[in-house]
Amino acid sequence: MNRRSSRLLTVLALVAALLAGTAPWAAAASAAAEKPSVTLSKSQAGTGGSITVKGAGWRPDTLLMMLICGQSSPSRGVIGGTNSCANSEGRAVTTDTEGAFSKSLPVAEPPNPCPCVVHVATVTGQKAQADAVFQVAGHPVKALPKASGSGQLSMVADTRLEGSSGLLTWFGAPPSRSFTFTVGNVGSTPVKNPIFQVGTSHGVFAPQWEDQQWRGTIKPGQKAQVKLPVELSAGAHGDYLVSLKYGGKVLAEQPWGVGRPWGVTLFWILLCIVVPAAVFRIGMAVVDRVRPRDRRSGPSRSSRPSRPSRSKGSRASNGAGGRTVRLPKVRPAPQKPAPADPATAPNGTTQTTTLPWFTPDTGPTGPERPEAGQLSAPHENSPTTKGNT
Structure with a gap:
């Protein structure tokens, strides 16, 4: 009876430990999972071929990259x-609800020799x-470099990014910072000129690593x-x-939030406003130069001659079509005072004189003969006599 009780208690303890996760094999199973x-x-x-990659023990619904x-x-x-790695031939896969996946991966030669x-x-x-170890058939093989001090350094202080962006960064210049951190040598040998790898990633893309060497020696315990x-x-x-x-x-x-270069945006906005306005002005100037002139409107205002001042009698109508002919303005000659008339007597009476080449006796006879002392002039309606030609 006692043996049965002890066995029953042992079984119950094992079941309780298994349920609680404290059993040794349960801990190993959870660690493996x-x-x-x-x-x-x-x-x-x-x-050119392909292989099937299977995974387990990953976080559920997680995006993975295979290279x-x-x-x-x-x-x-x-x-x-x-x-x-052969990044161009890489494939992305998402794990299921149990943290497993299965995906086909094309075989491609990586830039560095194997082991791969x-x-x-x-x-x-x-x-x-x-x-997982894999061999690319026909790809060269080269031994791995010896690890000198690898794994001897550990991070002993938090990291930070130092520096700030300048005015040129606001106009699209490359942003830069100093990645500052403190490491300690936990090994037994000094580490001289260690080579670190600094990578930057954006969004869901994998980091792009770059080797950077630090000049100096870190002794054990320092x-x-x-x-x-x-x-x-x-x-x-x-x-x-x-x-x-x-x-x-x-x-x-270390996360790094980089602001948008608003100077570039402002530049493109101004460019989209200034350039169309300049093209419009140039186009309007060209159209104004090449468009035909209206013949009925006559010459342009700039090419019209200045109008002379109008005066009485400066216009005359020819009676045809109502057109007006502009006559040049004739200025009257200044009148000179008339000389004293010798035929006028001092008392105001007029004396009749005859020209030396014409006398009343030689004038024509008849009823139209002018009286003596009067000058003869042709009538307005009389025909004009011409001499011998």
């Missing part, structure tokens, strides 16, 4: 970052990655403050994430 894994349908394939990378191993990761791996990493959210320059492309704006990697491990991440 939390760690993502990747398996391949083939361990080797040539360019074939060179100079990599599951223990050391992708040494050269995504620059060592199929690298799977999360795009958004908490960082997680897994690698700390050092490191500053590395970070620069984005011209006109960049939005939310960026700056990541720091050393020895294949991500040490720190």
Whole structure:
């Protein structure tokens, strides 16, 4: 009876421990479930083929990126970052509700020689990655570089981005900052001139890693403050994430919010206003130059001659069509005072004188003969006599 009771108590304790998750195999199972894994349908394939990549243990409904990378191993990761991967042939996949996936991946040669791996990493959210060994048939193979001091540095202080944007950044110049952090040497050997990898990512895109070497030596047990320059492309704006990697491990991440270059927007707005206005002005000037003149309207005002002053008798009608002919204005000659008439007597009486070449006796006879002392002039309606021609 006692044995049965003890066995029953043992079984109940094991069931309770299993339900609570404190049993050793339950902890191992949960740890295995939390760690993502990747398996391949083939361990080797040539360019142009494809393989099936399966994964388990990932977060549910998570976007992943699959790449074939060179100079990599599951223990050391992708040494050269995504620059060592065939990015153009990569594929994206989303895990299901249980954190598993299955996706076909085309085989392509990475830019760096093998050993190669199929690298799977999360795009958004908490960082997680897994690698599986893969051999690209016909691709060159080169031994991995020796790790000198890799994994000896650890982050001992928070990171920050120092610096500010200037006026040129407001007009589209590349934004730049200094990525400042403090690391310590937890190994037994000094680390000299360590090479860090700084990557910048925007949105759902994977980070673009860049190798930057820090000049200096960090002895065992010592700390050092490191500053590395970070620069984005011209006109960049939005939310960026700056990541720091050393020895294949991500040490720190820092968000970076970049403002929009409003100066460029203002420039394009002014350009869209000024250029059409200038083209309109030029077009109107050209149209005014080339358009035909109205013949009925006569010459333009600028080409019309100045009108002479009008006076009485300066216009005459020819009686045909009612047209008016303008006659030139004739100024009368100034009148000179008449000389004293010798034929006028001092008492006011008029004396008759005759011209020396004409005498009353030689004038014509008849009823139309003028009286003596009067001058003869042709009548207005008399015909004009002409001499011999």
